[in-house]
Amino acid sequence: MGDKLQNRRLMWLSATGLLIFFGLWTFAAWVELAPRKFLPLPWDVVERGFALMSRPFSGQTLQGHLAASIDRYLRGFLLAAAVGVPLGLLMGWYRWLDNMITPLFDSLRFIAPIAWVPFAALWFGTGIGGPTMIIFAGAFPPCLINAYRGARFVEKKYIEAAQVYGASGPRIIYEVLLPASLPSIIAGLRIGAGAGWQSLIGAELIAANSGIGLMMVRGQGALDTSIVMVGMIAVGLFGLLVDVALRGVEAWVNHKRGH
């Protein structure tokens, strides 16, 4: 009974919080604290979002830009996962590989992924290749680190048991290290997915010929704040969607393993 009352109270508080946020925004826009062009009303942003779906801006509709971004994103992220996870597992097993790559990786880690943009544009252009490389630069480190840590912290007894039965290195990696470090790998994929998406937006803002980032930067150039805000909402929603999906996979894997 008390719990129910408490929950009701908390729900009201949450509603109040949202109301204050949108109330302040609407009020500030309504009294034109800043010109409408810079501070649009919330429903103007929604309306602009729907308009962008049918009328192209900077050569594409909203869903066209989003599709271009997602295309690059999938390429870059899948490449990062396909290289990072196996390499991390191999480094977790073969000491010499670990010794070779870790110092190199540790020194490259301090370069922000976005700092690769000039080289990416120079080497792979501003179409698909350049931005894809930036997504890779953002998503690769978490994929690698988590697979590596997962493999390193597998309990010794499992490895020893496999060795007793005469399993070879590759077989131990595939049949012992991979399943045992799966939760860590998936957590890494989730972090990498977020980092990759953020890097892609950065790359598209700076150097790309299509995509949601380009739409935002063109909106900025036209001093059209509602286009910029539509872009931010689209970016936020897609990022959230990917995160929720990967969280689902994470929960499913942990459930299967009986955690």
Next chain:
Amino acid sequence: MSATLRDNARLWTGTATVVGLVGLWLIGSASGFISAQNFPSPEQFFAAAKQLVVGEGFADGRIHEHMLQSVKLILLGFFAATAIGVPLGLWMGWSRTAEALVNPIFLLVRPIPALAWIPLAIVWLGLGDAAKVMILWFAAFVPSVINSFTGVRSIERPIIEASAMLGVRGWTLVKDVIVPGALPSIFTGLRLSLQGCLTALVAAELLGALLGMGKVLYQAGLDIYPAMILAGMVAVAIVGFGLTAILDFVERRSMPWRTTH
């Protein structure tokens, strides 16, 4: 003993790898296998670094001016965000009421990556320092709130119950129970905030700045000057390394009870 041997092996293999790569770089550049239009030769890189550090500079400044400008903005954004974010996260972690009130707004802001704030910041505040501090604020704010929040929630119940039984309240409660309990997680958040700031600043400066490391990268990319791009990236890495090392030091000093990390 075996740990030292292993460290030795790592040191030798690591050094050999780096030496090998530098060797490949030298040979590749000299033989023309690595095209100078794509990646600089060692001589070109050192010439560019010299120009940037002691010569006439590049993109309207020498390296110390660019680095100072960038570090100044990072620190401004970092402190402005964490000074609000950490207390807010702690408060949300401690009080269900605060969580209920603030969390819905926070959930709206959280999925938007810091870099997606850049166009809005430029429209609102222009290309100067104010826009960059706004971007950095968002980059550092989200991780500092989340991790302070989880830090409080991860304090063990017996500790909280004991402090309640002893009648610990007010400032003493914050200072002796909440903050020390949440500190490891707070530092995780600060580390993520700092990384976020560095990335966001480089991106913001690449999009428009008068001075800063991102400006060096932008100008070098525009001039198709690969040696200077590489020099700019080295500068970014040095700043990233330096700021992280300072935070590591502060972390070790603040939590002397943790021997390893």
